[in-house]
Amino acid sequence: MAEKKIRNESTFSTLKKREKDLRKQIIVDAAEKLFASKPFHEVSMRDIAKEAGISASAIYRHFPDQKSLFLESFSRGTIQLKHEFDTMLANNKKISIIAFAERFIEYFTEKDQYFRMMINFFLEGPVEPEMFQKLSDIERSLLSQFDEVLIRMGIKKNVRYYSHALFAALTGIVAIFRSTPDKSYKQIMSHRKRIARFISLLLKSAAEK
Amino acid sequence: MAEKKIRNESTFSTLKKREKDLRKQIIVDAAEKLFASKPFHEVSMRDIAKEAGISASAIYRHFPDQKSLFLESFSRGTIQLKHEFDTMLANNKKISIIAFAERFIEYFTEKDQYFRMMINFFLEGPVEPEMFQKLSDIERSLLSQFDEVLIRMGIKKNVRYYSHALFAALTGIVAIFRSTPDKSYKQIMSHRKRIARFISLLLKSAAEK
DNA sequence: TGTACATCAGTGAACGCGCGTTCACTGATGTAC
DNA sequence: TGTACATCAGTGAACGCGCGTTCACTGATGTAC
Numbered sequence: 209m210a211e212k213k214i215r216n217e218s219t220f221s222t223l224k225k226r227e228k229d230l231r232k233q234i235i236v237d238a239a240e241k242l243f244a245s246k247p248f249h250e251v252s253m254r255d256i257a258k259e260a261g262i263s264a265s266a267i268y269r270h271f272p273d274q275k276s277l278f279l280e281s282f283s284r285g286t287i288q289l290k291h292e293f294d295t296m297l298a299n300n301k302k303i304s305i306i307a308f309a310e311r312f313i314e315y316f317t318e319k320d321q322y323f324r325m326m327i328n329f330f331l332e333g334p335v336e337p338e339m340f341q342k343l344s345d346i347e348r349s350l351l352s353q354f355d356e357v358l359i360r361m362g363i364k365k366n367v368r369y370y371s372h373a374l375f376a377a378l379t380g381i382v383a384i385f386r387s388t389p390d391k392s393y394k395q396i397m398s399h400r401k402r403i404a405r406f407i408s409l410l411l412k413s414a415a416e417k
Numbered sequence: 418m419a420e421k422k423i424r425n426e427s428t429f430s431t432l433k434k435r436e437k438d439l440r441k442q443i444i445v446d447a448a449e450k451l452f453a454s455k456p457f458h459e460v461s462m463r464d465i466a467k468e469a470g471i472s473a474s475a476i477y478r479h480f481p482d483q484k485s486l487f488l489e490s491f492s493r494g495t496i497q498l499k500h501e502f503d504t505m506l507a508n509n510k511k512i513s514i515i516a517f518a519e520r521f522i523e524y525f526t527e528k529d530q531y532f533r534m535m536i537n538f539f540l541e542g543p544v545e546p547e548m549f550q551k552l553s554d555i556e557r558s559l560l561s562q563f564d565e566v567l568i569r570m571g572i573k574k575n576v577r578y579y580s581h582a583l584f585a586a587l588t589g590i591v592a593i594f595r596s597t598p599d600k601s602y603k604q605i606m607s608h609r610k611r612i613a614r615f616i617s618l619l620l621k622s623a624a625e626k
Numbered sequence: 627t628g629t630a631c632a633t634c635a636g637t638g639a640a641c642g643c644g645c646g647t648t649c650a651c652t653g654a655t656g657t658a659c
Numbered sequence: 660t661g662t663a664c665a666t667c668a669g670t671g672a673a674c675g676c677g678c679g680t681t682c683a684c685t686g687a688t689g690t691a692c
Contacts, residue, residue, distance in 0.1 A: 231635080247541040249458065253679060265681080266636045274679065324540045330592055331533045332456040340597075347593070369615045372594075376612060377582065380589025383539055384556070385581075388549075403585060406578045410619045417622075440668080462646060474648080475669045483646065 232270045232280075235260050239281050243321035248278060248328070278325075279339060285322035286346050289315050293353045301360070306408045308357050309378055313400045316382045317393075323382050351375055363415045370411055377407045441479045441489075444469050448490050452530035457487060457537070487534075488548060494531035495555050498524045502562045510569070515617040517566050518587055522609045525591045526602075532591050560584055572624045579620055586616045 238259035242251045253274055257264040271277040292311065296303060316323040329343050354371035363370055381400050387393055447468035451460045462483055466473040480486040501520065505512060525532040538552050563580035572579055590609050596602055 228635095252677075254677085262635090263637050264679085265638075268680075269635055327536060327540060327592060330595060331536060333595075344597075366615075369612065372612050373586065373616050373619070376589035376593055377586040377616070378589065379593055380585035380587065383536060383592060384585055384588055386539060386542075403578065403581050406575075407582050407586070410582070410623050413623065413626075414619050437668095461644075463644085471668090472670050473646085474671075477647070478668055 228270075235262075235267055235270055235277065236281050236284065239277060240285070240321060243281065243325070248321070248325055275336065275339075279342065282322060282325045282329075283342055285319055286326065290346070290349050290353070293350070297353065297356055303357050303360060305357050305361055305374070305412055306405055308354070309374065309404045309408045310401055312378050313381065313404045314397070317397050317400060320382075327379075327383060358411075358415070361412065361415055370415070374407065374411060378404055381407075437479075444471075444476055444479055444486065445490050445493065448486060449494070449530060452490065452534070457530070457534055484545065484548075488551065491531060491534045491538075492551055494528055495535065499555070499558050499562070502559070506562065506565055512566050512569060514566050514570055514583070514621055515614055517563070518583065518613045518617045519610055521587045522590065522613045523606070526606050526609060529591075536588075536592060567620075567624070570621065570624055579624070583616065583620060587613060 235256065239251065239256045242255055242259055253264045253267055256277070257267055260267075267277065271280070289312070292315070293308070296308070296311070326343070326346070329339060351371050354374055355367050358367050358370045358374075381403050385396055385400050385403070387396050391399075444465065448460065448465045451464055451468055462473045462476055465486070466476055469476075476486065480489070498521070501524070502517070505517070505520070535552070535555070538548060560580050563583055564576050567576050567579045567583075590612050594605055594609050594612070596605050600608075
């Protein structure tokens with residue numbers, strides 16, 4: 209009897225939690241949709257509420273403030289690339305730096321909002337320690353994954369120079385080559401990849417020397 | 418008599434114009450000072466007015482709106498690097514890509530506000546055609562100066578790949594390696610230069626192959 | 627089975643604030659006759 | 660030389676707006692006895 213009760217409560221509360229999480233997800237999705245079309249500091253709580261089909265005040269049932277909602281959205285977006293890279297590293301003993309670089313470009317070309325948020329946090333200074341921590345974690349994680357690929361490629365000296373150079377170059381590529389009235393998404397994607405390949409090859413041939 | 422009058426009017430109005438320009442300059446200086454400590458979209462007309470020692474409404478005697486004032490500040494800041502590079506190119510027949518890259522890093526490390534504005538306009542999409550034009554001009558000008566250095570270095574094939582790669586890498590370096598509580602301005606400057614040199618050397622040795 | 631109470635997502639009005647910008651004005655300077 | 664008028668930088672109050680957030684509330688659902 210007691211056991212049953214506990215088990216019921218447990219599944220019940222799990223279900224409730226899941227429902228609550230789904231509602232949270234709807235709000236974050238709405239926010240992300242808007243971030244795709246506007247700078248994130250121009251996205252208001254009213255905008256997000258409208259997109260999610262609820263009232264602005266309802267958002268505060270799920271997030272204590274705007275900052276937390278933005279942070280949640282950002283971290284859901286960027287953690288994914290880390291996981292992808294982990295999988296790539298786990299599945300292939302030897303992995304091409306070119307494939308890595310291309311995937312980086314693809315990812316941040318497709319999810320430009322996150323790239324813009326990332327750069328914004330870099331540039332405007334995250335002030336909030338929580339945000340700063342998150343950003344540092346992402347950066348450190350990406351850099352150490354780059355390190356790993358470069359080591360497997362046979363680089364022994366100055367690994368950190370190589371990975372810093374690559375990370376900077378890829379970030380710069382996404383930052384400066386962007387869609388304009390006369391350049392389509394497809395054109396931009398392929399130009400970004402072209403330059404990313406070019407740099408990866410430079411690093412590779414320097415490493416082999 | 419008529420001549421004298423004209424001459425007087427002329428010098429007079431020149432002086433007046435100069436005074437007016439000086440007043441404009443004070444306002445732009447105040448804005449720039451604030452941009453150094455805050456994201457530029459958080460700098461208000463009241464902030465600028467306070468910094469300049471005038472009232473907010475007085476700014477509108479000199480600039481039609483906030484956008485124009487920001488644009489003025491941005492273009493004064495970035496045109497200078499173009500001039501420096503022009504001088505470097507005019508004075509030295511053969512010029513080191515490393516010197517060029519280092520100067521880029523130095524310039525945008527010292528004038529971080531302009532770098533942040535530049536990236537911001539890249540990322541958030543300048544919408545205003547005037548702003549878009551200005552930004553494209555700066556980008557095109559820097560890229561063609563890079564082209565020039567690379568050609569003088571002896572690169573014949575794929576010059577554009579090299580200059581795009583270099584521009585992207587340098588931009589990325591300034592974007593991602595930034596001051597933190599535990600890294601001083603000096604440390605950042607030297608790390609940025611170190612990675613910039615590393616990439617420049619990669620390009621150079623690839624070109625010489 | 628029925629009743630009183632608790633929980634909680636969601637609502638819409640409202641608060642207080644800072645923003646860009648406008649407006650009527652002042653006061654200093656120069657100009658015309 | 661004196662007087663009327665024009666120009667214009669600058670002032671401070673005000674306007675209208677959108678923002679993040681709060682608040683009193685509703686209504687649905689579950690819980691206790």
